[in-house]
Every structure is written in C-alpha cells, then in structure tokens.
Amino acid sequence: MSYAFHADLGGQPGHGPVTPEAEGEFWHEAFEPKALALTLAMGATGAWNIDQSRSARETMPDYARLSYYRIWLAGIERLMAERGLVGADEVAAGRLLHPPKPLPRKLLADAVPAVLAKGSPTDRPAPGPARFAVGDAVRTRAGHVDHHSRLPGYAQGRRGTIARLHGAHVFPDTNAQGRGEQPQWLYTVVFDGATLWGPEAQPGLQVSVDAWESYLQPDDGDPA
Numbered sequence: 645m646s647y648a649f650h651a652d653l654g655g656q657p658g659h660g661p662v663t664p665e666a667e668g669e670f671w672h673e674a675f676e677p678k679a680l681a682l683t684l685a686m687g688a689t690g691a692w693n694i695d696q697s698r699s700a701r702e703t704m705p706d707y708a709r710l711s712y713y714r715i716w717l718a719g720i721e722r723l724m725a726e727r728g729l730v731g732a733d734e735v736a737a738g739r740l741l742h743p744p745k746p747l748p749r750k751l752l753a754d755a756v757p758a759v760l761a762k763g764s765p766t767d768r769p770a771p772g773p774a775r776f777a778v779g780d781a782v783r784t785r786a787g788h789v790d791h792h793s794r795l796p797g798y799a800q801g802r803r804g805t806i807a808r809l810h811g812a813h814v815f816p817d818t819n820a821q822g823r824g825e826q827p828q829w830l831y832t833v834v835f836d837g838a839t840l841w842g843p844e845a846q847p848g849l850q851v852s853v854d855a856w857e858s859y860l861q862p863d864d865g866d867p868a
Contacts (some may be wrong), residue, residue, distance in 0.1 A: 649756065651702035655798030673819040678735055683716050688751035692723050694764060695820035699792035735807060768827035770812040776831060780806045781863035784833070792820045795859045802839050803863050807852065808832035829857040
C-alpha cells in the first residue's frame with residue numbers, strides 16, 4: 645500500500661498565518677470533547693496502537709480542509725471500520741445496528757484520571773549502542789516511503805548536527821504498520837535555517853527535529 649502523508653504541511657506556503665487562540669480555549673463545537681473522549685476510550689481498548697491512530701488521521705486525503713477534531717473523528721471512524729467494529733450503515737444511522745465485537749480491554753470512567761496521569765511511555769531498552777554522538781554531522785533520509793513516517797518532508801535529505809540523545813524509543817514507522825515496536829535510538833538533530841529554507845531564512849534561525857536512527861546517515865560532506 646502506498647501512503648500519501650497529507651499532514652506533512654510544514655514549510656509549505658499558502659496555508660495562511662498561524663493565529664494563536666486565547667489561553668484555555670479548548671472547544672469550538674459541541675461534538676469536540678466527545679470526539680476526544682471516544683478517541684481516548686477506543687485507544688485504551690488495545691484495538692490499535694497510538695502510531696496506527698496517528699497514521700489513520702495524517703494520511704486522510706481531506707486532512708488539510710478538516711478542523712482538528714473532525715480529523716480525530718474521521719480517524720476513529722476509519723480505524724473502527726477497518727477492524728469491523730462499525731459498519732457504514734451504523735455511522736449513517738448514528739446507532740448500533742449489529743452485535744458488537746469483543747475488545748481486548750475497556751476504559752471505565754472512574755479509571756480515566758489515573759490512566760491519563762500514567763500516560764504511555766515509549767522509551768524501551770536500547771537494541772545496541774547508539775550509532776551517533778552529540779556533535780556528529782548527519783544527513784536525513786530522502787525520498788518517498790510506502791508507509792507513515794515521522795520525518796517531515798522539509799527536513800528530508802538535509803544536513804544537520806546531533807544535539808541530543810534520548811535513548812531508545814518505539815519506532816513509529818513499524819508500529820503504525822503493525823510490525824511491532826522495533827525500538828531505535830532517538831536523536832534531536834539541529835538544522836540551520838538556510839539549510840532548510842535557503843537564503844531567505846531568518847539569520848541565525850535553527851530548527852530542531854527529533855529523528856529516529858534509521859532516518860539518519862553520516863554526513864558525506866556534499867552540499868545540501
């Protein structure tokens with residue numbers, strides 16, 4: 645299956661200015677807190693993992709025209725439909741029409757505060773020594789991949805410098821495909837603005853990207 649990463653909008657012109665909202669302004673439509681609650685509740689069932697959830701949302705063709713929680717709602721519908729947990733007729737009717745399928749587990753209302761406070765850490769034992777160290781020059785992977793990826797398009801094929809090691813973490817590319825966690829070392833890579841945006845970049849601008857080890861290779865010294 646070939647994936648188009650429709651959420652990869654960083655660095656693209658034509659999307660308008662970023663308009664900060666007032667502090668504490670959480671909802672714009674009545675359905676939004678329900679969409680959040682449904683997403684959290686279904687995620688807790690174990691029917692899919694967080695990377696599969698993110699992939700379902702970020703590869704939707706109409707991603708750019710949907711509001712934030714409409715993306716979440718469409719994502720959960722997609723995930724449930726793919727697993728036979730909801731039918732198109734049930735979505736249209738807005739109610740249960742078929743016997744529900746069993747789920748691995750469920751999140752009860754009184755357990756929500758503790759579950760949210762605990763979170764879902766993604767750090768794992770390292771599979772081996774880190775390939776890179778702080779200060780190393782690296783170049784990111786370039787080119788299309790046939791799966792969801794956390795490497796932003798604007799940083800692909802660019803030269804940067806390792807600024808921090810975060811230990812090993814779940815590799816989202818394989819986890820989103822149902823191929824397991826396959827932990828990898830995670831790094832913060834710092835890029836000069838001119839490397840990403842060209843001579844029009846603000847002088848002194850730097851951009852940091854957290855990148856898994858397989859996204860990186862040693863810098864070969866060629867111009868970016």
